[in-house]
Amino acid sequence: MTEPAADDVVRFAERVLFLLGRAATTTTYKYAVLLGLVDVCIEQVAEDGAAPDVITTRQLAEKVTWLYFRHAERFAEGRVLRQNRRGQARILQEIVSYREARGMPGWHRARREDPEGFARLVDEVEWYLIRNPLPRLQLVGGRSIDLLYRIGWGPEETSEAPRRSDVRAYQRGEASAFDNRILLFPGVGEALVRLAGILRPVVERQWASMVARINDLPEADLERFLFAPARETAAAVRGPLWDLQEGRCFYCGGDLRRRTCQIDHFIPFARHPDDGIANLVLAHGRCNGAKRDFLAARRHVERWRMRTWDAGGRPTKALAYVAREAGRELDLDLAPATLATARAIYLHLPPGIHLWRGPSRDAFEVFEEDHREAFARVLVS
């Protein structure tokens, strides 16, 4: 894989933030599209950690649906927050209608229990992305800034929008004139993967701040509402994880108590929002609290890898047990993306980064260049 020079990456990050600041949009779509691109790139890295240079509108639509899914809930028992200066953002409105009509299922449940309806929802989100935010994200003052991607169905902003019938045919898997590719400019996938840990909190903050302005609310409570893990994650996996870890903390190996142990996102949720079962472990509250949003050290990564995926990168029997017991078997097809995420993060770390070893708050190991190969061996499938 080719690593862009540090100066180029900094310049790229500055230009992304400029684009977000200036993009001609009255909605929060620009943030969703950018975070969606980042997430798809991370989850699609190759075995050697190389980022993709082409992704599809479908992959992006799935991520954008995920990002907005929580936002369709009522804020503080009040109303659904608006994400458009004029009325509601269409994508969010679609998701609100979908969830309200079905008793507010979480993302995982909707996907599991209503696969056809959920696929139709993603179809709609994909169509809106194609129509509006994707062609517009890079427009500043009527001019296109070619920073991130070129869209497969037309390189020029003047080119005709795809027809609904073509997109529908493509979504049904029929022959179609619609080209669903989002072609990333050279180095963009790599830069997004490397910058993810830095861009995400900045973009989330800006997103929360725009929602606060539109709804005339204080910003403080919003970030948590918009970006913390959904509640559906926790309860059902606790018991099977307990069995799997034989009642011991994933990090320190000490005995857990049922009432106080916590479910930890192995790859910190703040770093990459993955609440699939592959990313969940059970830990002491104090170990979880000591780890905070740091990445875990190699010894933990090795055990997590062994627990979660077999040598070929397929979910282990242990993970399949957790999925089955938790009634989340469909989660198993998300497990390869979690392994790719681990590769995307660990194989791109710059030297000098602190990885949490625990169990105390101050116990870190420093990632050095010559550790990369060992991580690559652990994370290959």
Ligand SMILES: [Zn+2]
């Ligand atoms: Zn512990």
